[in-house]
Amino acid sequence: MSVISFRARDSGGAWLSRLRAGKLASEWYRVIDGLLAVFVLGMLALMQVMIEREVIPYHLLFLGLTLVYGFRVWPLKPTLLVIFMVTVLTGWILVSHQLQDGSSRAEWAEIPLMPLLFLAMVWHARRRVAAQQEVELMAEERLAVFEREREFFREASHAMRTPVTIAVGHLELLEPILTGDPESATDYAIVVRQMNRLSALSTRLLALAKLDSGRALRHLELDLGELLIGIGRNWSESADRDWQLDKPAAARITADADWLELAIEALIENAVHFTAPGERIRLSGTISGPWYVVGVADSGPGIRAVDLPHVFERFWLRPPPSVVPMGSGLGLPMALAAVRAHGGRINVSQAPEGGALFEIMLPIQPGAVAPAG
Numbered sequence: 001m002s003v004i005s006f007r008a009r010d011s012g013g014a015w016l017s018r019l020r021a022g023k024l025a026s027e028w029y030r031v032i033d034g035l036l037a038v039f040v041l042g043m044l045a046l047m048q049v050m051i052e053r054e055v056i057p058y059h060l061l062f063l064g065l066t067l068v069y070g071f072r073v074w075p076l077k078p079t080l081l082v083i084f085m086v087t088v089l090t091g092w093i094l095v096s097h098q099l100q101d102g103s104s105r106a107e108w109a110e111i112p113l114m115p116l117l118f119l120a121m122v123w124h125a126r127r128r129v130a131a132q133q134e135v136e137l138m139a140e141e142r143l144a145v146f147e148r149e150r151e152f153f154r155e156a157s158h159a160m161r162t163p164v165t166i167a168v169g170h171l172e173l174l175e176p177i178l179t180g181d182p183e184s185a186t187d188y189a190i191v192v193r194q195m196n197r198l199s200a201l202s203t204r205l206l207a208l209a210k211l212d213s214g215r216a217l218r219h220l221e222l223d224l225g226e227l228l229i230g231i232g233r234n235w236s237e238s239a240d241r242d243w244q245l246d247k248p249a250a251a252r253i254t255a256d257a258d259w260l261e262l263a264i265e266a267l268i269e270n271a272v273h274f275t276a277p278g279e280r281i282r283l284s285g286t287i288s289g290p291w292y293v294v295g296v297a298d299s300g301p302g303i304r305a306v307d308l309p310h311v312f313e314r315f316w317l318r319p320p321p322s323v324v325p326m327g328s329g330l331g332l333p334m335a336l337a338a339v340r341a342h343g344g345r346i347n348v349s350q351a352p353e354g355g356a357l358f359e360i361m362l363p364i365q366p367g368a369v370a371p372a373g
Contacts, residue, residue, distance in 0.1 A: 036068050040086065047093045054097055055110070058090055062114045066121055073129050079122060087115045164198045171195065217256040217341055224292050224362070225250040227257060228264070228285045235268050240277040242299075248285025251292050251364050255342050260362075263338040266331035267296040267346075267358045274300035274318075280353050287364070291344075294360040297351035311348055312336045335360075 043061035047054040065086070069079075091111040098108070171192060228248040236243040271281045275298050284295040303311065303318065310316045315329035336346050344362040351357035 032068065032072055036064065039064050044089055044093070047090065051097050051100075054093060058094065058110070058114070061086065061090065062118055066118055069118075069122060069125060073125050076126070083115050083118060083122075087111065090114075164195060168192075168195050217259060219254045219256060221252055221254050222257045222260075223250055223252050224248065224260075224294070224364075225285055227261065228283065228294065231261060231264055231268070232283045235265075235272075235281075235283075239272050239281075241272065241275055242278055242280040244280060244282040246282065246284040248283075249287045249292070251285075251287055253292065253362065253364050255362070259338040260342065263335035263360065264294055264296070266335040267360070269331055270358070271296055271298035271300070271356070274298060274355065282351070282353065288361075290363060292362045292364045294362070295357060296359075297353050297357040298355035299351070299353035300355035302350055302355045303348065308348060312346070 040061055043057040043064070046057035047061075050057060065083075074082075094111060095108065171188070175188065225248040229245075232243070232245040236245065268281065268283065275281060280299040282295070282297040284293075284297075286293050286295070307318055311318065312332050314333045317329045339346055339360050339362070342362055344360060347359045347361065349357045349359070
């Protein structure tokens, strides 16, 4: 019985919300208008018969109009016509009754006062509706822009992947020929580097499109400690840096290992870009309350305060210490999107090593809320 009552209250609340938002079917609005018309006629009839007490149904009449109009905003012309007719009829009844019995005429002041109060409410209600419509229009426009952006990411990434793959394949065939001459070898290295950037760009564009769609994750049980050990081992063998791999804490969570690996590797790649050979990069994994904290710290130049608000903006590139441009401007945004899809967040601060410290905070307990960073 309590479940039925709860569902009834929930349905009633949803019905009132749709009524307030103007999203009910037109048949319901006709029913509401019909019931209000019956109520107004009933109050007029009571005013006619309740001599010397006609102000009671008179006030109830305007109260009913006000309550209904707060949910049901009619067009302006019908509203003005209704209030004019109600004012004339109620005014005629009040004046005729008080002329007949010779009572005080002080209540005549209510004849224009009540309609004026109602019209003031009409003005406020119409302003509220206009503001709500403007907000809904802006929300629809922003949603349309977001959908176009996501579709662009998806189509652009697919369009880029095929020609980039073909070009890289032909470059590999030309490598023995081009690398024989020092000048050609330099040009070949530049072309390969730029093609690799295009390949990373297309991959990350597609990744962002999948994450934005909300259908990218496949949740399986995994051990974060083991994941970090594998990532650290791979990077320590491929980049000439002073790697410090703190033994990560073991923690089993349900997550998408591929997306978490992409996010962590994007932070490590960023650290590699901003450090020189032999400089330190530290990878750690610790447990802090209900959170697993993945830390990526480096001894590079760090992040200027003026750059912090832009670090996770798409296509924004922080100037690297070298003159050669690096990255696609999508690695950190992709990492942030992947972490948020897991209910976490990324904090940025200064590392003890003097460079940047990125901390991925992942919930290891259901319902945890990431602290502000």
